Amino acid sequence: TALDQTITFDVNGGNIATQPADIIQMTDSTVDLDAVTAPTWFGHKFLGWKDAADTSCSGTITMPAGGLTLIADWQDLIADGTWQIDASDITISYSDLVAMIQSETLDAEILARSGAKAWDSATLAELSPLYVKDLTVVKANPAVGSYVLNVFHDEAIATTFGTKNATTQLNTNITLTVTEDPAQPQLPVTGQNYLEFIGLGFIAVLISSLLIFLKKKSDK
Structure with missing residues (x-):
């Protein structure tokens, strides 16, 4: 009777949770x-299985004596430029920045405004x-100035930024410029308009009186 043999699978950097079960x-x-x-594997395309001699294995094969280990072959979609990302620098006024932080919409606004x-x-x-x-400093201490931010694509899961490998993250840097709020026109001091009207009225009375005086003088 032929002995049972085992084919094991090595995901070779891929998600270990998706490693196929052994075939016996x-x-x-x-x-x-x-x-x-x-x-x-996030950012990669599965190309198939290879053995230890780098020979591709697909379709139907014969279980060899001694078993076999098959290794996943991948295409790195980020490293080879298949996946692309783009975003533009943006400018936000200080008051708008504070409002976005308070309403917890800053992240979404940056993504939208940067395209x-x-x-x-x-x-x-x-x-x-x-x-x-890199929004921690901006949110904790908003101020006028320039900030370099990183826009990136990642899996829709909780992300621990410190553990990310640059080769597995699609990202680009943008500059956020925070400007001072435009100067507001000064409103008149209380009573200022009233005094101006009195002054204009007084001048008008003087001019009218002068015209009447000149007319009477010319009539004589």
């Missing part, structure tokens, strides 16, 4: 690799969600 079958039995659920977008250049599909990094 008899030597020389047929194994359908196309029936194996492909692993996943931030990410996409797959091969399929033209939009990539989401997008996030803004």
